[in-house]
Amino acid sequence: xxxxxxxxxxxxxxxxxxxxxxxxxxxxxxxxxxxxxxxxxxxxxxxxxxxxxxxxxxxxxxxxxxxxxxxxxxxxxxxxxxxxxxxxxxxxxxxxxxxxxxxxxxxxxxxxxxxxxxxxxxxxxxxxxxxxxxxxxxxxxxxxxxxxxxxxxxxxxxxxxxxxxxxxxxxxxxxxxxxxxxxxxxxxxxxxxxxxxxxxxxxxxxxxxxxxxxxxxxxxxxxxxxxxxxxxxxxxxxxxxxxxxxxxxxxxxxxxxxxxxxxxxxxxxxxxx
Amino acid sequence: xxxxxxxxxxxxxxxxxxxxxxxxxxxxxxxxxxxxxxxxxxxxxxxxxxxxxxxxxxxxxxxxxxxxxxxxxxxxxxxxxxxxxxxxxxxxxxxxxxxxxxxxxxxxxxxxxxxxxxxxxxxxxxxxxxxxxxxxxxxxxxxxxxxxxxxxxxxxxxxxxxxxxxxxxxxxxxxxxxxxxxxxxxxxxxxxxxxxxxxxxxxxxxxxxxxxxxxxxxxxxxxxxxxxxxxxxxxxxxxxxxxxxxxxxxxxxxxxxxxxxxxxxxxxxxxxx
Numbered sequence: 289x290x291x292x293x294x295x296x297x298x299x300x301x302x303x304x305x306x307x308x309x310x311x312x313x314x315x316x317x318x319x320x321x322x323x324x325x326x327x328x329x330x331x332x333x334x335x336x337x338x339x340x341x342x343x344x345x346x347x348x349x350x351x352x353x354x355x356x357x358x359x360x361x362x363x364x365x366x367x368x369x370x371x372x373x374x375x376x377x378x379x380x381x382x383x384x385x386x387x388x389x390x391x392x393x394x395x396x397x398x399x400x401x402x403x404x405x406x407x408x409x410x411x412x413x414x415x416x417x418x419x420x421x422x423x424x425x426x427x428x429x430x431x432x433x434x435x436x437x438x439x440x441x442x443x444x445x446x447x448x449x450x451x452x453x454x455x456x457x458x459x460x461x462x463x464x465x466x467x468x469x470x471x472x473x474x475x476x477x478x479x480x481x482x483x484x485x486x487x488x489x490x491x492x493x494x495x496x497x498x499x500x501x502x503x504x505x506x507x508x509x510x511x512x513x514x515x516x517x518x519x520x521x522x523x524x525x526x527x528x529x530x531x532x533x534x535x536x537x538x539x540x541x542x543x544x545x546x547x548x549x550x551x552x553x554x555x556x557x558x559x560x561x
Numbered sequence: 562x563x564x565x566x567x568x569x570x571x572x573x574x575x576x577x578x579x580x581x582x583x584x585x586x587x588x589x590x591x592x593x594x595x596x597x598x599x600x601x602x603x604x605x606x607x608x609x610x611x612x613x614x615x616x617x618x619x620x621x622x623x624x625x626x627x628x629x630x631x632x633x634x635x636x637x638x639x640x641x642x643x644x645x646x647x648x649x650x651x652x653x654x655x656x657x658x659x660x661x662x663x664x665x666x667x668x669x670x671x672x673x674x675x676x677x678x679x680x681x682x683x684x685x686x687x688x689x690x691x692x693x694x695x696x697x698x699x700x701x702x703x704x705x706x707x708x709x710x711x712x713x714x715x716x717x718x719x720x721x722x723x724x725x726x727x728x729x730x731x732x733x734x735x736x737x738x739x740x741x742x743x744x745x746x747x748x749x750x751x752x753x754x755x756x757x758x759x760x761x762x763x764x765x766x767x768x769x770x771x772x773x774x775x776x777x778x779x780x781x782x783x784x785x786x787x788x789x790x791x792x793x794x795x796x797x798x799x800x801x802x803x804x805x806x807x808x809x810x811x812x813x814x815x816x817x818x819x820x821x822x823x824x825x826x827x828x829x830x831x832x833x834x
Binding site (some may be wrong): 312315384385391392419420421497501515 | 585586587588657658661662664665692693694695696770773774775777778779781782786788
């Protein structure tokens, strides 16, 4: 029987991960849940992020998912270990895939990380990098203006360039990194701006592509790959405004997003909390 | 207690994988065993390759390895499923990592594969690619001259260029692929020649880098990452001439290869066969 893969995010940013998952795993069925109503998670407390994440997870567990992808860096930082311990299905976050990809490409072992306040404060990226190679030096930087900018659709132009330039300047001054991890799923949408600002000698890692690659391996490793090659039908859920979510989703996917139902998470049981 | 990771290969080609494993996992200890005496495996029968591989595996199991990397495409093609079924430790081959990396980077879903006769005949790459995405089209080509050329150290110059040009011409004529998998661990040593011949628009995938990345994930996933950051001491074994192996190994690694003992595999028990 075909079982879906669950993808959760604080809002629309995780759609960049979902898009890569669907591209690299075109035979798999995905259920996406974005907590748009309570986005962004970045400035929230750990307690809040954990509570909201468990609500999303419990909603998806009722859909009989075979794997869970936490497509939000903040939620990954605060809940991944707990989810991996408590759930019987494989759980993948977006932080370790980005860390491993950076280790693969970095030649000088100096790696930059940009993300939300929550992600940077959690030290999840430095911990992930140093658990594999303690000699790696990490320069990280919280970039609070980036998520609102992307959510407003300000992805190009002089104003966006100015925001990126001002925000990244502390990182640019410490000009020793050769690799930069986009530690927030919104950032791939301004990847070109970041690349231009940092310079072409910096390798920029998008967590979405890397997470999809690792999800593919974990599915194969657990013998969970879908054998049926028929075109799957995905489901997208949002806690916020449906039309707004549909507009964003349709602008990011080649095909129109077909199914979209609102869900009120506070009505969902959260027994696993 | 520190447990090593075992790496097996038909000869010296797998050292390209070992080098990447040591670079991306600098806290891990590796034991490398190259069956130089009976190399190449490419033209051998499936039965022979399976028998030789099990002899190597049994030798490494006695060293109490925590994970096995089959760093030889031919051995992976013929024995990976069997090894994964029968061993209680994680077993990683070089074929699936290359396949997943190719799926990640290919935009037009037309992927080329070059390898030994055995690897190409086994259909292992097309099977791995199509099990993830049945719509992928694969152009594969056996390149028998490449392994002897690399083993002889002929890595640059007009003669080597000529061999690469002649060998790849059937693949080049079907000029639709956008990604080419080097499906043999010897080939990364002539990656530049292959890239020049195929053109800069083709993305060339080295299985070694990709396998190391996936080994890193599987270690983390199974909670097997080495926590101790002290510099590990690796061991290299060969069934063939020690000095010849040492020369090749030293030319490929930044630091001299320290320990190297011959082993006669036919004296090793092969009870698991």
